[in-house]
Amino acid sequence: MMYSSVGFAFAAAALASAQTLNLTNSTAGYINYTTVTGYFLQDESTTNATAFDYTATNFGLLNRTYPATTGLTGNLTQWQKFEAQVNALNADAPLNTAYKVLFMGRHGEGYHNAAQTYYGTPAWNVREWDCYWAELNGNATVSWDDADLTPAGVAQAEVANAFWQHEITYQHIPYPQSYYTSPLTRCLRTANITFSDLDLPEYYPFVPTVRELFRESIDIHTCDRRSNRTYIHNLFPSYNIDPSLTEFDELWNDVTGETSAAQDARSKKVLDSVFDTDDHTWISITSHSGEIASILRVLGHQAFSLNTGAVIPVLVEAKFLPTGPALSNPLYTTSTHCAAPPVTSIATLSQGCVCSGTGVGGITTPIYNATMSTAAPSYPTAYYGM
Ligand SMILES: *[C@@H]1O[C@H](CO)[C@@H](O)[C@H](O)[C@H]1NC(C)=O
Ligand SMILES: *[C@@H]1O[C@H](CO)[C@@H](O)[C@H](O)[C@H]1NC(C)=O
Ligand SMILES: *[C@@H]1O[C@H](CO)[C@@H](O)[C@H](O)[C@H]1NC(C)=O
Ligand SMILES: *[C@@H]1O[C@H](CO)[C@@H](O)[C@H](O)[C@H]1NC(C)=O
Ligand SMILES: *[C@@H]1O[C@H](CO)[C@@H](O)[C@H](O)[C@H]1NC(C)=O
Ligand SMILES: *[C@@H]1O[C@H](CO)[C@@H](O)[C@H](O)[C@H]1NC(C)=O
Ligand SMILES: *[C@@H]1O[C@H](CO)[C@@H](O)[C@H](O)[C@H]1NC(C)=O
Ligand SMILES: *[C@@H]1O[C@H](CO)[C@@H](O)[C@H](O)[C@H]1NC(C)=O
Ligand SMILES: *[C@@H]1O[C@H](CO)[C@@H](O)[C@H](O)[C@H]1NC(C)=O
Ligand SMILES: *[C@@H]1O[C@H](CO)[C@@H](O)[C@H](O)[C@H]1NC(C)=O
DSSP, X not given: OOOOHHHHHHHHHHHHHHTTSOOTTTTSSEEEEEEOXXXXXXXXXXXXXXXXXXXXXXXXXXXXXXXXXXXXXXXXXXXXXXXXXXXXXXXXXXXXXXXXXXXXXXXXXXXXXXXXXXXXXXXXXXXXXXXXXXXXXXXXXXXXXXXXXXHHHHHHHHHHHHHHHHIIIIIOOOOOSEEEEOSSHHHHHHHHHHHTTOOXXXXXXXXXXXXXXXXXXXXXXXXXXXXXXXXXXXXXXXXXXXXXXOSSOSSOOSSEEEOHHHHHHHHHHHHXXXXXXXXXXXXXXXXXXXXXXXXXXXXXXXXXXOOXXXXXXXXXXXXXXXXXXXXXXXXXXXXXXXXXXXXXXXXXXXXXEEOOSSSGGGOOSOBOOTTSOOSOOOOOOTTTTO
């Protein structure tokens, strides 16, 4: 165990200010999220996401001064100063406003990522993966349904682990006070590797909450289908699985998938579940490229696509309003696929699979189940009172 006295005092202050929010009936009303820019390189339009290395840039934290630390004479690191600034924002905020810092980590490379690279290039464009291979559980040598990490993915999570320890030791970075993870295996394992054996304080242990709606974009790909709850529990028995997580995956159905609008609506739901019930300021979320992209849209952050294993911090302002826009429940969409490797695909068409006609059953037209309802599933709401 190891902590800086400065970090501890600030953490206690943050908790006190967050507790002034009355969250007892916050299911009524509307939470309006804004990304507070000017603190991280990832917020700047000039930063190239593809080339970005969070470990070479102190997680992207800009080297700057803050109103809250002007005149402070202590030898504080940039993260300690930022912590003081965030605490000052919370202390000065109106009662309906809270600031939190989300550390969103993308899982390391999974077998589905490797397969997408393998089947997607160079002979085929990447939709051959979408039209056929992604609907299979794997090939003769590897399995990618609810994919686990490849050795390269494990190594990326180990990089994140070493970098967190470095930041704790040399930057006195605020400890995550709460941890959340997607229920998909690649995230469960990434979180385990990333936060194992760190010098964490006893009062903020690594016990992640497994929350259904932090999962990846729901598509017909088998890598978007999760394993059963018993399996998740047995894989990492110390994790705290939400009571609302059903034994079997009730959201994935092999026919319909989320539109961006449907995904953003459920991303807002899962963010609301965190902001409604969690007093903490420093929050770690282990999730996926598609889901983090959706969360960034809900937060009003610029698009910033993460490499496998990468982490993005975001300073979020949440305003709890009595009313807001009516909640919508956008439709899902039906996806096509082929029964055999396709001839080609047309990337500009949403149903652009061009099937060969020589595959199983000689099917020449894409499989398209037009009779399945595209209503969004009802998502679990029983997050409260955990
Ligand atoms: C919080 O809100 C609930 C429901 O509106 C109310 O009953 C309770 O008294 C409030 N608590 C505080 C501390 O204001
Ligand atoms: C919570 O809000 C709902 C919707 O506005 C309202 O119907 C309910 O009475 C409120 N409950 C409490 C305890 O204030
Ligand atoms: C961003 O970085 C990638 C990888 O280094 C590079 O290929 C690309 O040209 C860069 N884009 C811009 C706009 O600089
Ligand atoms: C801030 O300065 C430190 C030390 O000089 C450097 O390591 C870090 O990359 C800088 N951060 C940014 C975002 O430029
Ligand atoms: C200030 O902190 C830095 C980084 O922790 C350290 O390298 C440096 O020696 C410290 N300077 C003083 C005057 O304590
Ligand atoms: C299965 O896919 C992997 C890529 O993930 C590839 O390396 C391997 O060669 C494939 N196996 C077969 C039998 O095609
Ligand atoms: C991580 O996983 C390993 C191997 O399954 C297990 O022994 C360890 O307890 C886990 N640690 C945490 C913090 O989840
Ligand atoms: C739960 O998942 C595991 C791993 O995929 C599987 O072995 C087991 O049969 C499943 N349980 C049920 C009841 O389907
Ligand atoms: C949410 O905040 C943004 C930016 O401050 C503002 O433009 C928008 O009107 C707000 N939305 C609601 C529903 O209040
Ligand atoms: C198509 O969807 C309907 C309604 O959900 C379902 O009963 C049927 O089994 C599906 N057919 C196929 C081929 O998936």
